[in-house]
Amino acid sequence: MRRFATLMVESQGTMARITLNRPQRRNAFDSVMVAELGQAFETLEQEPTLRGIVLAAAGSVFCAGADIRWMQAESPVSEAHARNDAQQLTCMLRAVDHCICPVIARVQGPAFGGGLGLLAACDIVVASEDATFALSETTLGLIPAVIAPLLLRKAGVSFLRRYGLTGERFDAATARRFLLVHDIVPPHALDDRIAELSDAIMRLAPRAVRDSKVLFRRMPALTDHDCWSLGVDVNASARSGPEAAEGLSAFINKRLPSWAQTSGRQTEEASTSEHGSLRNT
Numbered sequence: 001m002r003r004f005a006t007l008m009v010e011s012q013g014t015m016a017r018i019t020l021n022r023p024q025r026r027n028a029f030d031s032v033m034v035a036e037l038g039q040a041f042e043t044l045e046q047e048p049t050l051r052g053i054v055l056a057a058a059g060s061v062f063c064a065g066a067d068i069r070w071m072q073a074e075s076p077v078s079e080a081h082a083r084n085d086a087q088q089l090t091c092m093l094r095a096v097d098h099c100i101c102p103v104i105a106r107v108q109g110p111a112f113g114g115g116l117g118l119l120a121a122c123d124i125v126v127a128s129e130d131a132t133f134a135l136s137e138t139t140l141g142l143i144p145a146v147i148a149p150l151l152l153r154k155a156g157v158s159f160l161r162r163y164g165l166t167g168e169r170f171d172a173a174t175a176r177r178f179l180l181v182h183d184i185v186p187p188h189a190l191d192d193r194i195a196e197l198s199d200a201i202m203r204l205a206p207r208a209v210r211d212s213k214v215l216f217r218r219m220p221a222l223t224d225h226d227c228w229s230l231g232v233d234v235n236a237s238a239r240s241g242p243e244a245a246e247g248l249s250a251f252i253n254k255r256l257p258s259w260a261q262t263s264g265r266q267t268e269e270a271s272t273s274e275h276g277s278l279r280n281t
Contacts, residue, residue, distance in 0.1 A: 006033040008058070009040050014051040014206075014261065015198050016044050023059025028067035029114050031088065038092035045100045051209070052201045053099065054194055055122060056106040065113025065136060089114065089146050096121040097150065098217070100210045102201055106194050108187065112136045117147025119180060120154045123213070126183045126193050127172045133180070134169040135160075153220070155180050202261040205243040 008019040018040050020027040044050055057063060070085075071077070096103060096118065105119050107127040112134045119125050135151075137144040144151070144164055151160055155178040163170060175181040185193045201209065215234050219227050238244055243259070250257035 004036045004040065006030070007036050007040055009044070011044070011047070011050075014049050014202065015054065016047075016050060016052070017054045017056060018044075020055075020057040020063060022067075023057075023061070025067055025069075026061040026064035026110075027057045027059065027115070028064040028070075029089070030067045030070040031085065034085075034088050034092045038088075038095040041095040041099050049206075050101055051204075051206050052102045052104065052198060054104050054106055054198065055096075055118075057108065059109075061109045062105075062107045062111040062131070063115025063118055064110065065115050066142075068140075071140075071142075086146050093117060093121050093147065093150060100213065101206075102209065102213065104194060104197055106190055107131045107181070108190060110134075113144065114147055116180070117144070117150050120147065120150035124183075124197060125181045126185065126190060126197070127175065127181045128187045128190055129172055129184050130187060131172045131175075131181075132169050133171075133175050134167060135164045136167050138164070139167045151180075205247055205257065205259055207241070207243050208238060208247075211238065 004021075006020070006022050008017075008021045010017045010019075018037070020033070020037075022028065022030075022033060041053070044053060066089075102124060103122045105122040105125045107119065107125060108131065109128070110132045111119055113136045116133055116135060135144050144160075148160065148164075151164075159178045159180075172181055172184045176184055183193055183197075211234065215230070219230065222230065246259070247257050
């Protein structure tokens with residue numbers, strides 16, 4: 001893994017951690033961070049054993065959006081320059097959104113503007129109960145246009161018309177109500193909850209998780225007929241594959257499947273208990 005100027009990237013076996021590392025600038029995006037974040041995701045997902053990525057941030061702020069110094073690189077900025085920056089930001093967000101494995105965001109503080117869009121590109125978002133959020137672009141004469149597709153898909157048009165047209169800050173409970181945050185925990189419990197979710201992913205069939213993520217991303221854009229057709233194709237492919245053979249065999253023989261990696265939080269007894277609950281469904 002190459003060194004980055006604005007990120008810390010750690011590969012921990014089958015889990016990786018990317019940390020935004022511009023705390024002196026409130027982890028705000030500049031051209032370097034945008035490029036490096038896209039590169040980090042594209043590089044990590046080439047690792048065949050990778051099962052998940054945790055996206056975190058150094059300091060007390062998750063991400064303040066675009067760095068004002070970057071936005072004012074020219075005054076006034078040319079439309080060509082602005083278009084190039086917007087395209088680079090779009091490429092970065094799509095690299096996160098299209099990452100082949102689950103991405104868990106760890107939000108310990110404010111996430112504003114593009115930082116909120118970054119969260120919308122992640123699969124799972126865990127926030128500290130004192131985290132705050134805002135679509136702050138219009139307070140600067142800007143428009144949250146690049147991040148709008150992600151926010152529209154995840155939070156809906158009602159959210160955009162409520163908070164995108166006021167720029168107001170809102171709390172973690174409101175973010176969860178609009179599906180931008182999944183779990184809210186006390187600040188001291190953030191890492192424990194991230195570890196629990198990482199452990200849960202480590203117990204799952206890697207190919208099945210990757211293919212599930214692709215399926216879930218593709219289906220909303222399809223017609224009803226194509227959704228059903230794709231579901232049949234993907235089901236048949238998975239069921240006839242080696243992971244299903246191993247998973248079903250492990251279930252029947254009351255053992256852990258070969259891909260399951262356990263930690264101190266996970267014991268074979270816990271896994272057997274879960275198998276038992278599945279039999280009753």
